[in-house]
Amino acid sequence: MYHRAVIEPPPPTFEDVRNLLSQNCVICHVEKGPAPFELTQVEDYRKRSSFIGSLIQEDRMPPHLSQKDRWTDLEKSLVLQWLQAISSNDQHKSVPIPDPPKFRSDQTFVTPKGFTIPSEGGERWHQGDRDIRTFRLAPRVEKTLRVQAWRFESTAQREVESVALVHDDGTVARYGDLQEPETPGYEMTGDMGLRPAGFLGVLGIGNPTFRIPTGYHFEIPESHEIDFELRFRPSGLARAFSATLDAELVPQDHLSRALQLVPLSIRSWRANAGESGTIHRIWKSPISMDVPLLSVRAGRRVKDVTLKVDDRVVFQIHDWDPHWQQTWETTNLRVAKNAKLEAIFTVDNSDQNPRNPETPPKDIQFGRRTGALGVWLHAAACEPDETSSLQILRRQMFTALQTDGVMSPEQTTPGQSVLPN
Numbered sequence: 385m386y387h388r389a390v391i392e393p394p395p396p397t398f399e400d401v402r403n404l405l406s407q408n409c410v411i412c413h414v415e416k417g418p419a420p421f422e423l424t425q426v427e428d429y430r431k432r433s434s435f436i437g438s439l440i441q442e443d444r445m446p447p448h449l450s451q452k453d454r455w456t457d458l459e460k461s462l463v464l465q466w467l468q469a470i471s472s473n474d475q476h477k478s479v480p481i482p483d484p485p486k487f488r489s490d491q492t493f494v495t496p497k498g499f500t501i502p503s504e505g506g507e508r509w510h511q512g513d514r515d516i517r518t519f520r521l522a523p524r525v526e527k528t529l530r531v532q533a534w535r536f537e538s539t540a541q542r543e544v545e546s547v548a549l550v551h552d553d554g555t556v557a558r559y560g561d562l563q564e565p566e567t568p569g570y571e572m573t574g575d576m577g578l579r580p581a582g583f584l585g586v587l588g589i590g591n592p593t594f595r596i597p598t599g600y601h602f603e604i605p606e607s608h609e610i611d612f613e614l615r616f617r618p619s620g621l622a623r624a625f626s627a628t629l630d631a632e633l634v635p636q637d638h639l640s641r642a643l644q645l646v647p648l649s650i651r652s653w654r655a656n657a658g659e660s661g662t663i664h665r666i667w668k669s670p671i672s673m674d675v676p677l678l679s680v681r682a683g684r685r686v687k688d689v690t691l692k693v694d695d696r697v698v699f700q701i702h703d704w705d706p707h708w709q710q711t712w713e714t715t716n717l718r719v720a721k722n723a724k725l726e727a728i729f730t731v732d733n734s735d736q737n738p739r740n741p742e743t744p745p746k747d748i749q750f751g752r753r754t755g756a757l758g759v760w761l762h763a764a765a766c767e768p769d770e771t772s773s774l775q776i777l778r779r780q781m782f783t784a785l786q787t788d789g790v791m792s793p794e795q796t797t798p799g800q801s802v803l804p805n
């Protein structure tokens with residue numbers, strides 16, 4: 385007798401997927417996490433298996449924006465196969481809750497008390513930004529701080545979308561406070577002059593504890609304060625808001641380089657109703673630099689964000705959703721002197737864009753002094769004596785930006801290169 389063996393790989397077991405689920409689902413879907421319900425039991429997955437399967441298939445959960453953090457096809461298919469046939473032996477198992485990231489709190493900053501996140505989103509004069517509040521944190525730093533990691537905790541884990549940090553000597557934020565003296569914080573975006581909110585990183589739903597790669601730090605100058613732009617999403621219930629920001633500092637005797645911001649920004653852009661296309665910012669780097677982190681500023685009419693160095697894609701986000709914004713780690717990106725950098729924003733102001741807040745779409749125009757669109761490199765000069773060049777460079781780039789016209793889809797900025805003198 386001759387049998388033809390059909391070799392079917394056995395379906396994945398719970399053991400095959402538990403770490404993926406633990407690290408990529410439970411990390412948010414846990415008691416007091418940012419997600420609205422828990423996914424800590426196999427039963428939680430079984431009950432919603434086809435819905436969860438479709439979210440995974442469409443890359444909507446886990447909600448990683450950056451291409452390099454997304455699940456590979458292999459990981460996806462492993463979990464999808466497991467979901468299709470969850471074994472009855474596994475039904476009573478639980479998915480391990482990951483340990484909280486290691487963190488040493490060297491200094492704590494607190495928000496002023498008295499702000500309540502409203503139950504519903506507000507009407508704003510500004511068509512782009514609605515639910516924003518900017519706060520000054522106490523205390524003001526006494527001596528220069530070198531921050532190795534941030535941790536943000538608040539009473540409104542589910543409402544908070546992102547916290548964009550920046551430092552200031554107090555003059556700009558104080559002016560803002562004066563405009564709304566009866567509540568703490570003020571209803572404006574949190575740029576501090578030519579230092580945009582996010583200058584010291586953006587903490588989002590996915591990275592409330594955020595470690596800066598070793599060898600780099602964010603620096604807060606002596607007698608400055610930390611300010612932050614809070615973006616929130618009302619949940620239907622008014623929620624009293626208070627928050628703490630903890631900083632872990634670089635040990636005193638460790639060598640570390642301060643990160644500076646190199647902004648590839650588009651100051652202002654417009655699109656007619658129904659229009660879509662790409663907007664480019666091209667820039668030639670006058671110095672060589674390491675870029676361990678980057679942040680993005682973009683709104684809901686942006687679909688894709690790409691960064692190219694010498695025509696090679698080094699960072700990409702498909703299907704941009706501001707809800708999930710944060711600061712991302714690059715894979716040891718080094719930019720050579722005279723390298724060509726290109727930030728590409730694919731915008732879509734049509735009704736094909738499900739995030740377009742306007743149906744039917746309207747003609748739109750956005751502008752912001754530090755850029756309505758931006759890819760921001762958190763960079764350190766390779767040559768130690770060029771550290772201050774980067775600071776000068778940022779001011780020059782932002783100053784040059786102010787004379788840019790309003791860009792439309794299919795436009796590229798001239799390949800300007802500002803050299804520090």
Ligand code: HEC
Pocket residue numbers: 405408409410411412413418419420423432435436439440445446447589590707
């Ligand atoms: C970074 C945090 C985070 C991670 C990681 C995460 N989620 Fe979520 N999830 C959320 C939040 C927050 C929501 C609420 C909806 C929203 O904010 O868009 C949500 C919503 C959901 C929903 C409801 C969606 C809807 O449209 O009603 C499901 C189902 C879900 N997540 C499953 C998962 C699964 C499965 C994983 C792992 C593969 C996962 N999530 C990973 C934060 C996360």
